[in-house]
Amino acid sequence: MIWMWMDTWIVLVGITCAIACALPGCFLVLRKMSMMGDAISHAVLPGLALAFMITGSRASLPMFIGAAIVGLLTAVFTQWVSQFGNVDRGAAMGIVFTILFALGLILIVKSAEKVDLDASCVLLGNIEWTPQDLVNVGPLELPRALVVLFIVMILNLGLILLFFKEFRISAFDPELATTSGFNAGLMHYLLMMMVAVTTVASFEAVGSIIVIAMLVVPPCCAWMLTDRLGVMLFLSAVFGALSAALGHLAAIVVPPWFGFHESASTSGMMATVAGVLFIFVWVFEPRRGLIRQWLPRKKIHSPDES
Amino acid sequence: MMLGFMWSDLWEVLLLQKYNTRLVVVCTILLGISAGLAGSFLLLRKRSLMSDTLSHACLPGIGLMFIMVTLAGGNGKSLSLLLLGATITGLLGVIMVTAIRNTSRIKDDAAMGIVLSVFFGLGIVMLSLAQTMGGAAAGLESFIYGKTASMVSQDLHYLLWITGATLILCIALQKEFSLICFDENFARSLAWPVHFLDMVMMGLVVAVTVVGLQAVGLILIIAFMIIPAASARFWTEKYRYMWMLAGMIGGVSGWFGASVSALLPRMPAGAVIVLVSGVAFLFSMFFGTARGVLKIKSRQSRMRKKIGRQHLLRAVYEVLEREENGTNSPIALDLLTNKRSWSPKEFTKLVSQAKREDHLEPVSGNRLQLSESGFAEAARYTRNHRLWELYLIRFADVATRHVDRDADHVEHVLGPELVRQLEIELDQTAHGIDLPDSPHASIGEYSI
Numbered sequence: 001m002i003w004m005w006m007d008t009w010i011v012l013v014g015i016t017c018a019i020a021c022a023l024p025g026c027f028l029v030l031r032k033m034s035m036m037g038d039a040i041s042h043a044v045l046p047g048l049a050l051a052f053m054i055t056g057s058r059a060s061l062p063m064f065i066g067a068a069i070v071g072l073l074t075a076v077f078t079q080w081v082s083q084f085g086n087v088d089r090g091a092a093m094g095i096v097f098t099i100l101f102a103l104g105l106i107l108i109v110k111s112a113e114k115v116d117l118d119a120s121c122v123l124l125g126n127i128e129w130t131p132q133d134l135v136n137v138g139p140l141e142l143p144r145a146l147v148v149l150f151i152v153m154i155l156n157l158g159l160i161l162l163f164f165k166e167f168r169i170s171a172f173d174p175e176l177a178t179t180s181g182f183n184a185g186l187m188h189y190l191l192m193m194m195v196a197v198t199t200v201a202s203f204e205a206v207g208s209i210i211v212i213a214m215l216v217v218p219p220c221c222a223w224m225l226t227d228r229l230g231v232m233l234f235l236s237a238v239f240g241a242l243s244a245a246l247g248h249l250a251a252i253v254v255p256p257w258f259g260f261h262e263s264a265s266t267s268g269m270m271a272t273v274a275g276v277l278f279i280f281v282w283v284f285e286p287r288r289g290l291i292r293q294w295l296p297r298k299k300i301h302s303p304d305e306s
Numbered sequence: 307m308m309l310g311f312m313w314s315d316l317w318e319v320l321l322l323q324k325y326n327t328r329l330v331v332v333c334t335i336l337l338g339i340s341a342g343l344a345g346s347f348l349l350l351r352k353r354s355l356m357s358d359t360l361s362h363a364c365l366p367g368i369g370l371m372f373i374m375v376t377l378a379g380g381n382g383k384s385l386s387l388l389l390l391g392a393t394i395t396g397l398l399g400v401i402m403v404t405a406i407r408n409t410s411r412i413k414d415d416a417a418m419g420i421v422l423s424v425f426f427g428l429g430i431v432m433l434s435l436a437q438t439m440g441g442a443a444a445g446l447e448s449f450i451y452g453k454t455a456s457m458v459s460q461d462l463h464y465l466l467w468i469t470g471a472t473l474i475l476c477i478a479l480q481k482e483f484s485l486i487c488f489d490e491n492f493a494r495s496l497a498w499p500v501h502f503l504d505m506v507m508m509g510l511v512v513a514v515t516v517v518g519l520q521a522v523g524l525i526l527i528i529a530f531m532i533i534p535a536a537s538a539r540f541w542t543e544k545y546r547y548m549w550m551l552a553g554m555i556g557g558v559s560g561w562f563g564a565s566v567s568a569l570l571p572r573m574p575a576g577a578v579i580v581l582v583s584g585v586a587f588l589f590s591m592f593f594g595t596a597r598g599v600l601k602i603k604s605r606q607s608r609m610r611k612k613i614g615r616q617h618l619l620r621a622v623y624e625v626l627e628r629e630e631n632g633t634n635s636p637i638a639l640d641l642l643t644n645k646r647s648w649s650p651k652e653f654t655k656l657v658s659q660a661k662r663e664d665h666l667e668p669v670s671g672n673r674l675q676l677s678e679s680g681f682a683e684a685a686r687y688t689r690n691h692r693l694w695e696l697y698l699i700r701f702a703d704v705a706t707r708h709v710d711r712d713a714d715h716v717e718h719v720l721g722p723e724l725v726r727q728l729e730i731e732l733d734q735t736a737h738g739i740d741l742p743d744s745p746h747a748s749i750g751e752y753s754i
Contacts, residue, residue: 098529271427
């Protein structure tokens, strides 16, 4: 195995993306909306296609704006269908994002007559190519994806630190949040905006699979280990970074074990490694882990007995 | 001229007279029916997003099966083997979700998210490895996005089997399924094999997903599952009609969507079908006769009107009782507005509503008077309210001071039968407008 400068860039991009996703992901998990990341990352397709049809190019900024708007609309429509139509929340989410996805597919197929735009290259992304697309930041020449994701990560971190108290109350007790004078609904849409922007920025750079995995899996690992929100945010960032770094390593190292001569998909491997870490925590977590559940319980001694 | 040509074409496709579109249209109809039926379990058990997890969890099975069969020297693209692989990992995914939910603090939604993303990641890894094994793997991507137009007769065979099996099970186990969907604990207390029946249901869902995967792709199959069932729910409260309707909506969407896409250039059939069923969903959401938005809104506004009317008339009657010894005469408006926290706007609306219903005499100035029918109604409402209050005090041990508000919640839905029963329980006979006295001081007389 030969580690190259390119691999360092890929790992750095992966780590930045994982942390940017894991932070808002904690709140998604706590608010029982973990599937929102998956829904948004599929639903933005028509936004991308429309931006593409209007501008006629694959320039990033219009596509980014189009996708972010549609991502936010997904959250709004889901809320609307589930409240107004009294439909189960999960079903509402499924209805909204699949219809938007279908719309996007049709728009893409229609516009493909003019310029090449393929659903799979839009959605699956390709983290392996990020080191080829460089921009100059001051004296440094950095991958564009790294710069974009770093900005998104800092934005997410800043927003969470700034509204930490508000996010915490609305994650655990939305009614209390509303009665203590700030709008839990507003916090909901702020969170949804963070998720939409992060999703779009990430999958444009590295593919949707990393986003969907990093929004859910690292926060769940962290939540199994702690009851404190601050610690959970920190741990989920650590788990995200670990999955990204080990994921790229595994993509290079693992396939030869099975007789393959080329490396596997890095983004797929990052998600897989996140799953392996999850299973590890699930089994070995000291207080509630599977092993702890299988071990015989300590007897409880009453005070006068001892 | 052009349009006429199009219409006759559409007609031919819809009636399956065109050979090259016949297979695709029949397949999508069958897929729509079976997915609609299977989706109604998911919806009623609040597991709709399980289809999302499931369809993603099928991917590693397809990739792994392709690699294994190819390495063993077989034909990696054999559809039945690939579908077998998909079924295995799909079921494994469903089991993992249940295991994570039952043995950790992770909730349902997060468990589904974890399984979805990790299995999908694993699937992408498998596909990326399969790509390195040569050109034969090129078609595997169709499992992600679907290739409706290239369905073959083998798809039709699978779909026929699946649709038949789903239909037979839905009919044979209708009672069992409906009880589990609506009251699982009751079914368990009857010692029914709830787990087994649940596995049968999920097995059907897995089978339909796996067969539909290649046809419409792993995202759009979710729509096939959820949308027809959710649309059907707006039209009926009965399970046995709901699943039939869901199957019908799915089938018709498949039929119509596939036909339209066959006629128009560059229209992916799966996506068009989903849009057709999306239109059906929106229509059902507004116009559904059981839970549609318009139906619910009109029911709510009727109830609001009824409650407002009863509140107003009872307030007038109580004022009359206090000020005029219970005879019908004009009273001042400000005596009334103190009775309840009506806003001026609300109050004006209630008064004009009562005038329209001929419960109030048109009296000018700041006074109003009940009409003859209004007076009788007011007496009746007051009587119901008092009966219910007495009942609460005597049999439900509600404190006298709270009873007025508690009674307020129920009195509007007291039917004549219940009132008769109350009369018997409380030894109150209904001679004309024989009213029990209020068991508590009326509002405004409390010293606060």
